[in-house]
Amino acid sequence: PYLRPLYDALHDMVDPESIPRLMAAGTIEVAPLAYMRGRAQPVDTAVLTPTGWRRFGDLQVGDLVVGSDGRPTPVIGVYPQGVRPVFRVSAQDGASTRACAEHLWTVRTKDDKRRGRWRTLRTDEMIGRLRTAHAHRFELPLVGPVEFVEHDVPMHPYALGMLLGDGCLTTSTTPSFSTRDPELAESLNLMLESLGVEVAPKGGYDYVLRRPGVGPGGVIVANPVTQVLRDLDLAGTRSATKFVPDIYKFNAPWVRFAVLQGLLDTDGGPVTQRARTCRIQYCTTSPQLRDDIIFLARSLGGVAYARTRPAAGRAPGHAAGRPVVHRQDAFVIDLRLPEGLFPFGLSRKRAAYDLTGGGRPQRYITSIEPDGEADTMCIQVAAEDSLYVTEDFLLTHNTLNDAFIILDEAQNTSPEQMKMFLTRLGFGSKMVVTGDITQVDLPGGVQSGLRVVREILDGLDDVHFSELTAQDVVRHRLVGAIVDAYGKWDARQGHGPARSGDRRTGGRRHERRREGMDPA
Incomplete structure (x- = not known):
């Protein structure tokens, strides 16, 4: 019966016919303390x-x-x-x-x-x-593009992505880069200008990254690119051991995107499909680089799917007309990025991607x-x-928004539980707390959160306390008389409602005065 005012409030807020459906969907929860157990x-x-x-x-x-x-x-x-x-x-x-x-x-x-x-x-x-x-x-x-704390980086992130894709990072010789797209060589040259390094043709598809004007017989000075690779612990890494350093992964969105775009422009590609959107794909033999690419895509609001192509049983590849045996498992990663992030900067790949777009990440x-x-x-x-x-x-x-939440039997919450419950109030939500402070079943010495909360929150804006009396009891008329009699007895005794830990035995628990708190 003491829930009647609560359901009256529900009828004032929403269409009465929708209440059963909302309760079945969990939008409305009537739960004695259950709201605090879980999430x-x-x-x-x-x-x-x-x-x-x-x-x-x-x-x-x-x-x-x-x-x-x-x-x-x-x-x-x-x-x-x-x-x-x-x-x-x-x-x-x-x-x-x-x-x-x-x-x-x-x-x-x-x-x-x-x-x-x-x-x-x-x-x-x-x-x-x-x-x-x-x-x-x-x-x-x-998630939207994650805003990590921005840090300075020793090399432009797009240049690092290109070197991870098609660069030689062993540092046993002068760093080099291979590509059949002169456009990429020009872009890398532009990105490395700040390090005092030029991208010079070496022959065929190969380029060398060197300090301009330095020839044989000069003073030996460490190649700036080599020094950066050493500082990033990338020196000596090969195809199966490459990775994206943390300083680039946990950085601003533009830094992460530039690294990813450099990787895709060099060693990734658009995979066109008839009557379907274009897939973004990258293949690597490095398990750490696989995980790093997945991290970059997800941190930018995209999704990534990875599968493994075992080396065992695969037909050999070919290089310069000779068969090449696969020694490492290959990891194939398919990506989808959110609208507005174009994965390719290289013209020919961008054109293929733009024909159909990459589809929505889901x-x-x-x-x-x-x-x-x-x-x-x-x-x-x-x-x-x-x-x-x-x-x-x-x-x-784990907090409910736009919901109507009822906490029943609140006299049996501790002050800590009451605080935890109330601070879980979500935006657009309404909480109703009901309980009878004369029927506390807590262990001795434990205060009732319902008694304490009125002392703490009474007078606070948007928090309302309602006290229900015998006239609000909707049971047999004798129940109302019993509630009124017990109230008068309490007044004559002068000690107020029963203290925490008091428990009555024998017979059915009677309906006494209940207090309701309604934080709107």
Whole structure:
């Protein structure tokens, strides 16, 4: 009966006929303390910050994480959740992370997309519902280009990308570069001018990177490109060991994009398909470079798919008319980048790509599997959509927006639990807290969060307290009389409502005066 005013409020806010549907969809939750149990990830999960990855369990209030727009957003709440069963949530591009059953995800179906909306679902609400006919059901949002802290770099990022693609980095000889496109040699020459290096033809498709005007018999001075490669720990790397240094990966979007474009202009390519959009593809024998390219694409708001072509059993290639045996596995990476990011600067590749475009990057949930138990935690961030970036650039959150949330039996929350619940209020949401401070079932010595919260928040704007009396009881008329009698007895005793830890035994619990708090 004490929920009647709450449902009256619901009828004033939304169409009454839609209330059952909204409750079934989870937009409206009537949950005694359940709202605080869950919405958690393991403490050893990686979460993205403006300076790189960080352990989830090490976050504190005031720390910055990366939001859905790629910009920093502060952590405004940290709530340990203890050891809980967790699930591994995986997407079709190979990205995955772990979360508990009650953790929240922003997703949309094809029908949602047509209507221009997203919805919020728990992990367990999607289990067994991941496909519709022959298609994936739940699409995940993609992060915007991540705004890492910008750093100075020793070589232009486009030049580094070209050298990683088609350069010789052994440093046992003068650095060199190979290409059949004079346009790329000219671009590399322009990018290396600041280092005092020119790209000089050596013969055929080969070029040498040297200091201009330096010939035999001069003073021996380290080649500036060689020195940069040594500083970046790239000196001596070969095809199977190349990588993108962290100072370029965790840097401004333009730096990461320039590295990626240099790689694609040299060793990547557009793969045209009849009646379909163009694929962006890169092939490498370096597992670290494969992971780095995937990182670059995802950090820019794109998606990347990788597959392996084992060396064993592959037909030999050919070079100068001779067969060449494959000694290393090859990793093929297919990319899709967001609109406005053109992967190729090289004219001939750009023209092929522009014929059809690259299509929209998309990420769908493909599996949710139990993954044991883990010590878990949840956080609240200040971002308006409550989203933050977790492992593999997956977007997730744990605060409800645009929802009506009811916390029942709130007299049995501790002050800490009450604070945690109230600080989870999302944008556009309304919370209603109900409870009876005379029916506290907490252990002795533990205060009721419902009693304490009125002392703390009474008088705060947008927070309203309502006290229900015997006249609000909608049960047998005798119940109202009993509630009134107990109220008079409490007044005569002069000690007010029962203290925390008091418990009555025998018979059915009676309906007493209830307090409601409504933070709008």
